[in-house]
Amino acid sequence: MQVFKLCLRVLKKNIPSLLIYVVIFLAISLIMALAHTNEQEDALFSPSKSNIAFLSAEETPLVRGLKEELGKVANFVELPDDAEALQDALFFREVSYILRVPEGFSERFMNGEQVQLEKTIVPDSFSNAYLDLKIDQYLNSARLYVEQIEDLSQESLVQYLKSDLSADTPVELKTNGVKAADHVYTNYYFNYLAYSMLAVLILGTSALMLVYHDQDLQRRNACSPLSPGSFNRQFFLAILVFTGLTWFLMVIFCFLFNFKNLVNINAVFFVANSFVFAVCAAGISFLVGNMVKSESSIPAVCNVLTLGLAFISGVFVPAELLGSSVLKVASFTPTYWYVAANNRIAALASFNYASLQPVFSAMLIQAGFALAFIAIALVLGKKRRLE
Amino acid sequence: MFTHIFCNRLKCLLRDKENIFWTMVFPVLLAIFFYLALSNIQQGEVFQSIKIAVVDNAEYQKAEHLKTALNEAATGKSKLFDLTHAAREEAEQLLEQDKVAAYLFVEGGRPKLAVKKSGIRQSIVKSFLDSYQQTAASVNSILKNKPRDPQQLLNSIGDRRQYVVEVSGTAAEPDSVLIYFYSLIAMACFYGGFLGMREITDIEANISPLAARINVSPVHKLKAFLSSMSASVLIHLAEMFILLLFLRYVLRVDFGSKSVYVVITTITGSLTGLSFGAFISALVKKSEGIKIAILVGGTMTGSFLSGMMYLEMKYIVSQHVPLLAYINPVNLLTDAFYSLYYYDTMSRYLLNIGILGFFIVFFCACTYFIIRRRKYASL
Structure with missing residues (x-):
């Protein structure tokens, strides 16, 4: 086991520089996972209130009623009605929605005229669409009254609307005790693992393999009585041990920060899936280690590979938001299947064969990728030795 | 003498594949990744039933x-x-x-x-x-x-009516995807710090043998430094323009209508980055690895705080620690681009550029005072 021992010693020497990466990646994973957890918090059942500015040129019962209704889903921020101040507020996200009620709105509305409110918004936010819906619902219902009931005062209109709009659809959440939202953090953490773990593995493995790629050393090893098969086995065993340790460290961190949400069956699948991916990542890093030629190119290859895979397979940006052609390309990478399996595990509520089948097939695909990478790496390694 | 040093330096730097990778290829690749990941958000999804x-x-x-x-x-x-x-x-x-x-x-x-x-x-x-x-x-x-x-x-x-009509606050839509690309440019500008760092490495006799050789040549140190620095500036500016053109014409990132100012901002950013690298390299008297770590760590922290990895971070900083937004050069640069695009008035843009200019002067002056008249009888 000389080769194996030596490998571990080389890796040990690299621990300080690897540790820097582990710490940085862990910090980023934690921050990102936390940030996303807050962001995603249950938009459906307790919509988080967004900050809006409500600028009204008039003060009428109808406008007051609308404001009251919006108060259920938004916080009002007082802003001076000045173009630059409003631009600043949107620019720095003090508010994400500025609603302006023009002069004479209520009167014209009550007369059944076509009127509109003006909004200035930060685009692409879901809460804005929600506010739009609320306002439209309020005024559409109001219009029904205005059209149908004669001599309707604004006050009584607002009263009617208030009781009508309190109707709410009850929602049943079908899960196995644990609320689905509890997996959000775990889901993000494990998704980010696809980036951080792969990066650490590539850096460590490549550093290790470069040592062995020294030509003199290789020639010396070639005339030793150790068979190349045994050499490779020991070598790969060392990489697996390194992979195992890295994986273990990163998974343990998730447990440390999020223990209460990890005592369930979903967590078992998260961990299992990440292990399969770790083996696959070991295969990738074995392949990369076989191909790099100089020490300075390791970080370059590592960054491009990990970031590229992470971006196209939905680690940083949720896969639902990616274009279908990007996803098609991504499905030829193991990261895609890893992330897909994670997202599915997060949504699992029961554990029968039908619901688990996609998770298992995603894991199998990753394992297939692992085998393919190792095979290619071995072929390349052989070619390189013969040169 | 200037032409001699300048030309040779240019060749020398262009052959350094690693530097070229980090200062140009890497930002371009990142831009492609951003584009792949974000373009769909920008265009709005095709709604599926x-x-x-x-x-x-x-x-x-x-x-x-x-x-x-x-x-x-x-x-x-x-x-x-x-x-x-x-x-x-x-x-x-x-x-x-x-x-x-x-x-x-x-x-x-x-x-x-x-x-x-x-x-x-x-x-x-x-x-x-x-x-x-x-x-x-x-x-x-x-x-x-x-x-x-x-x-x-x-x-x-x-007959459901839409009662809210969107009026744009400014000439441009506030588009948050742009922040990603702007902070990417800012990051690329600061990766120019690698070039600035190399210039110091190759002029300070106690750091590299090459610098020791240059120091015994009968050329004034400042002259030698400025000549080779000009080569770095030229290379980095060229790289930044390639990046800008790539963003503008291949990925079709919108820089607003003020293209001249975009160019000015890029030049300012590039100079800030180079002088930042030189400053760090002159200030820190440790190994090259540590210097690179500080440079990359500083740039990454700055980029993170200005929203490159996580957009909301920018707003968290500006709401809770506004001062940090003004002393973070990466954020200043990102803001400068964004305010060009977003605001009708130029006041915010000029403020950002002004502070950046101050940073350049500060970095250059410090570098100058650190490296001037440093001579060695023996090394």
Whole structure:
């Protein structure tokens, strides 16, 4: 086991520089996972209130009623009605929605005229669409009254609307005790693992393999009585041990920060899936280690590979938001299947064969990728030795 | 002498593949990744019908209006829902297998919703049902109050109007995807620090043998430094312009209409980056590895705080620690680009550029005072 021992010693020497990466990646994973957890918090059942500015040129019962209704889903921020101040507020996200009620709105509305409110918004936010819906619902219902009931005062209109709009659809959440939202953090953490773990593995493995790629050393090893098969086995065993340790460290961190949400069956699948991916990542890093030629190119290859895979397979940006052609390309990478399996595990509520089948097939695909990478790496390694 | 040093330096730097990779190829690759990941968000998704199931039992059959409303929403070209009628158990199974986003059932005359998780699609279904119930409540109360024309009422329900019209606050839409690209340019500018760092490494006799050799040559140190620094500046500016052109014409990132100012900003940013690298390298008297770590760490922290990895970070900083936003050069640069694009007035832009200019002067002056007149009798 000389080769194996030596490998571990080389890796040990690299621990300080690897540790820097582990710490940085862990910090980023934690921050990102936390940030996303807050962001995603249950938009459906307790919509988080967004900050809006409500600028009204008039003060009428109808406008007051609308404001009251919006108060259920938004916080009002007082802003001076000045173009630059409003631009600043949107620019720095003090508010994400500025609603302006023009002069004479209520009167014209009550007369059944076509009127509109003006909004200035930060685009692409879901809460804005929600506010739009609320306002439209309020005024559409109001219009029904205005059209149908004669001599309707604004006050009584607002009263009617208030009781009508309190109707709410009850929602049943079908899960196995644990609320689905509890997996959000775990889901993000494990998704980010696809980036951080792969990066650490590539850096460590490549550093290790470069040592062995020294030509003199290789020639010396070639005339030793150790068979190349045994050499490779020991070598790969060392990489697996390194992979195992890295994986273990990163998974343990998730447990440390999020223990209460990890005592369930979903967590078992998260961990299992990440292990399969770790083996696959070991295969990738074995392949990369076989191909790099100089020490300075390791970080370059590592960054491009990990970031590229992470971006196209939905680690940083949720896969639902990616274009279908990007996803098609991504499905030829193991990261895609890893992330897909994670997202599915997060949504699992029961554990029968039908619901688990996609998770298992995603894991199998990753394992297939692992085998393919190792095979290619071995072929390349052989070619390189013969040169 | 200047031309001699300048030309040779240029060749020398261009052959350094590693530097070229980090200062040009890497930002371009990142830009491609951003583009792949974000372009869909920018263009808005193509809306896909939401798959839902309805429990088709006696109670559902009784709820005539709900049936009509649902069927209306589930027909046509741009239909909102893909409707499946199913028995209760069947619906439950469909939800279990993620074949539908939610299923709804009628209980006690009211529609209810069952979901497995809360997401955008589920929220849309809920909004639809809420809106249905609220409208139904309005209709009921109007019918009680002697309506003018009940037939007209039913027609009006179908005619939903949009009451909010968007007016842009400025000439440009506030587009948050742009922040990613702007902070990418800012990061690329600061990666120019690698070049600045190399210049110091190759001029300070105690750091590299090459510098020791240069120091014994009969050329004034400042002259040698400025000549080779000019080569770095030229290379980095060229790289930045390639990046800008790539962003503008290949990825079609919108820089607004003030292209001259975009160029000025890029030049300012590039100079800040180079002088930052030189400053760090002159200031820190440790190994090259540590210097690179500080440079990369500083740039990454700055980029992170200005929203390159996580957009909200920018706003968190500007709301809670506004000072940090003004002393973070990466953020200043990102803001400069964004305010060019977003504001009609130039005041914010000029403020950002002004502070950046101060940073350049500060970095250059410090570097100058650190490296001037440093001579060695023996090394």
